[in-house]
Amino acid sequence: MNYMTRVIRQAVLAGLVAFSLCAQIAPRDRVVVIISLDGFPGWAWEDPRLPAPNLQRLAREGVLAQGMTPPNPTVTWPSHTTMVTGVSPARHGVLYNGLPVRQGDHGIVRVEQWRPKEELVLVPTVYDKLHAAGFTTAEVDWVAIFRAKTITWRFPEIPEPDGAVEKEMVQEGIATRRDLGEFFKSSPAWRDDYWTRAGIYILRRHQPNLLLFHLLNTDALNHTAGPRSYASQAGYALADTHVGMLLDAIEKGGLRERVTLFVVSDHGFKTAKRIIQPNAVLRREGLLEVQDGQIVCDAYSIPEGGTAMVYVTNPARKRELVPRLAEIFRKTEGVSRVLGPGEFTALGLPEPSASERMGDLLLAAADGNAFNAANQGAPVIAVHEGGYPGHHGYLNSDPDMRATFLAWGNGIQRGVRIGTVSAADVAPTVAHLFGLKMENIEGRVLREILVE
Numbered sequence: 001m002n003y004m005t006r007v008i009r010q011a012v013l014a015g016l017v018a019f020s021l022c023a024q025i026a027p028r029d030r031v032v033v034i035i036s037l038d039g040f041p042g043w044a045w046e047d048p049r050l051p052a053p054n055l056q057r058l059a060r061e062g063v064l065a066q067g068m069t070p071p072n073p074t075v076t077w078p079s080h081t082t083m084v085t086g087v088s089p090a091r092h093g094v095l096y097n098g099l100p101v102r103q104g105d106h107g108i109v110r111v112e113q114w115r116p117k118e119e120l121v122l123v124p125t126v127y128d129k130l131h132a133a134g135f136t137t138a139e140v141d142w143v144a145i146f147r148a149k150t151i152t153w154r155f156p157e158i159p160e161p162d163g164a165v166e167k168e169m170v171q172e173g174i175a176t177r178r179d180l181g182e183f184f185k186s187s188p189a190w191r192d193d194y195w196t197r198a199g200i201y202i203l204r205r206h207q208p209n210l211l212l213f214h215l216l217n218t219d220a221l222n223h224t225a226g227p228r229s230y231a232s233q234a235g236y237a238l239a240d241t242h243v244g245m246l247l248d249a250i251e252k253g254g255l256r257e258r259v260t261l262f263v264v265s266d267h268g269f270k271t272a273k274r275i276i277q278p279n280a281v282l283r284r285e286g287l288l289e290v291q292d293g294q295i296v297c298d299a300y301s302i303p304e305g306g307t308a309m310v311y312v313t314n315p316a317r318k319r320e321l322v323p324r325l326a327e328i329f330r331k332t333e334g335v336s337r338v339l340g341p342g343e344f345t346a347l348g349l350p351e352p353s354a355s356e357r358m359g360d361l362l363l364a365a366a367d368g369n370a371f372n373a374a375n376q377g378a379p380v381i382a383v384h385e386g387g388y389p390g391h392h393g394y395l396n397s398d399p400d401m402r403a404t405f406l407a408w409g410n411g412i413q414r415g416v417r418i419g420t421v422s423a424a425d426v427a428p429t430v431a432h433l434f435g436l437k438m439e440n441i442e443g444r445v446l447r448e449i450l451v452e
Contacts, residue, residue, distance in 0.1 A: 025410060027434045028135075031255055033203070033211045034083070034262045034426070035246065036142075037239045038076060039219030039392065041227065041268035042067030042402030044236060051233055052240035054247060055406065058263065062408030063416045063449040067399075070267045070423050072347045073304045074392050074401045076219070077144045079266035079423055084125040084212070086427035086441030088348030093122035093357060094144050095309075095349070096302065100357050102313070108300045109311050117148040126427040127151060129436055130210055138208035140199045141191075141216070153206050155198035157214075159183055169201055188220040189238060196242040200249040207255065209434065213246070215239055218265075226389035227269035256409075260433055263406040264426065267392040270306065270400045272370035275387040276334045278308050278363060279375035285328060287321070288375055295375065299325060302359070303371035305393025306401075309359030322360050329361065333380045334369035338362075347395070364395055407449050418448060 044050055045064065070079040071088050073095065081094040089095050098113035099120050121144055127137040131150035138153040139145055146156070155165050161180045169175035174197055183191065192215045199213045218235040225231035243263065250259050278301035282288040288297035298314040299321060310325055312318045322340065329338045339362040344351050350358045365371060369380075370391040383389050394401050405421050411433060424443030431438045432445045 025258060028209075029258055030410065030433060031203075031207060031209060031211070031259045032262070032430055032433060033213060033246070033250075033259060034264060034430070035243060036080065036083075036212075036214040037218050037243075037263065037265050037404065038214060038216045039222045039267065039269055040236065040239065040265035040404045041222075041400070042265075042404050043268060043400065045404070051237040052243075054240045054244040055263065058243075058247075058261065058408040059406055061414055062261075062406060062412050063418060065405040065418050065421045067402030067420045068264060068405035068423055069420055070396055070401060070403050072349055072396050073307055074267040074394060074396050074398075075304050076266050079403070080142065080214070081121055081125075081144045082423045083264060083266075083426040084127060085121065085123050086126070086424045086438045086443040087123055088424065088442060090345065090348050090350045091123055091442075093350070093355065094120060095357050096304065097143070100302065102311070102356065105315060106296050106298065106313055108295050108297065109302060109313070111302065114146050117145050120144055120146075124438075125150075126430050126438060127210055127212065129431055129438065130434060133434070133436055135209035135434060136206070137210045137212075138202050138206065139212040140202065141195045141214040142212040143214065145212070153202050153208060155195065155202065159194075159198075165198065165202060168205065169198065172201070174198075174201055188217040192217045192238070192242060196245050199246060203246070203249055203255065204253050207253075210430070215242060222269045222390040223388050224390065226271050228271070232269075232390075258410060260409040260411055261407065262426065262430070263404060263408075264423075265404040266423075267403055268398075268401040269390050269392055270367070270370075270394060270398070271389050272306075272365070272387070272391050273368045273383055273389075274334055274370075275381050275383055275385070276308075276332065276363075276365060276369055276371050277374045277377060277379055277381065277386075278303070278310060278329065278332075278371060279373060280377050281328065281332055281379045283375050284379070287325075290375070301363075301371070301373070303373050303393075305370050305391040306365045306398070307393050307395065308363045308365075308371040310361040310363060311359045318360070325361055329363055334366055335363050336366035337364040339364070407446075411451050413449055413451055416449065418446075421446060 071082045077097040085092045096111045098111040099115045128150045136152040140155045141157045159180045161177045221235035352358045428438045429446045
């Protein structure tokens with residue numbers, strides 16, 4: 001075979017591969033995988049030396065957005081819930097990594113994670129819609145999804161040794177009961193590896209129509225070492241390795257022509273040098289005290305990194321305390337904005353009058369600052385005195401909060417770059433690939449990325 005013949009043959013084969021990846025298939029045969037790399041900033045793609053060859057390949061062969069705008073607050077559970085519902089937290093109700101539960105008058109507001117999805121998420125999700133239409137669904141370490149009735153196969157954030165998928169993996173020698181029972185005794189990197197094994201197993205064994213897949217190590221390293229650090233770069237490289245493992249499983253499992261892949265993240269990251277302690281401010285003002293080891297308070301703050309909610313926990317003093325607290329925190333060093341009732345709707349957040357989950361005030365940190373929950377010490381401290389350098393949770397208007405959005409595979413355009421999309425666009429786009437429509441949502445179908 002001469003040189004020109006080889007060139008022509010390679011071009012033809014490349015064209016056939018491109019056609020097969022773009023060819024439309026029956027919705028029942030489609031497999032959509034949403035890979036969420038927690039805390040993988042949109043701005044990371046600006047680095048020409050990003051150590052992520054698998055992700056770079058997907059970007060070359062598919063669609064890469066300039067970034068994805070997460071909802072407020074720019075925190076893991078609210079962002080993931082917006083991606084699967086197509087609406088903002090004002091409507092889906094997830095404001096934290098869990099459900100805020102008031103502990104009675106003068107008590108704190110506690111965020112409880114392990115509440116059933118049906119209690120936590122107030123609107124339908126794309127996996128609910130697929131399940132109702134007869135499609136199969138799966139999740140690995142997804143969030144705000146605890147005991148969801150519309151998930152066919154699951155390997156949750158905290159796996160259960162007697163769970164159906166877990167037992168199958170133990171029987172096949174992919175997992176051990178000891179590992180499953182002691183899961184959180186190990187590092188985020190180890191857990192990511194286990195979750196990747198579970199994702200590969202579910203794809204190989206069950207071939208769900210929709211797989212929601214979430215990894216955490218990138219977020220952990222950006223928090224503890226700070227974004228743009230060597231450690232965070234190593235985190236991106238490891239996440240890329242796990243993506244490569246999934247791609248290899250898709251190829252070996254004969255799924256490549258059926259798979260549409262979305263690689264997303266939930267938020268970006270910023271570096272903070274100082275930590276603001278709103279509950280220490282409340283204690284200084286006589287609005288919070290500790291009695292016999294219990295907090296008794298007229299107001300309480302829950303931090304979310306770059307923002308913090310403030311709740312008045314004494315209903316009898318609410319009218320008095322909301323304006324007083326606003327004035328106190330406007331004078332607190334490191335606080336750039338204090339937002340109150342009437343200002344939340346524009347941020348995609350519920351008004352306190354419409355939802356008891358919402359705080360009475362929202363504090364926004366200035367650049368270089370973040371919030372914590374401590375109730376003693378100075379109002380503002382250095383990071384090394386009580387915090388870590390990497391944070392998210394800032395208002396989504398901050399460009400550093402941009403998340404990642406990448407699409408590849410069947411039905412997706414090739415080699416396309418687009419501008420910024422919204423996290424609310426993910427659910428309607430996924431539903432559209434299955435011939436379904438999400439009703440009464442804020443996001444849109446990203447038709448510009450699709451081959452139709």
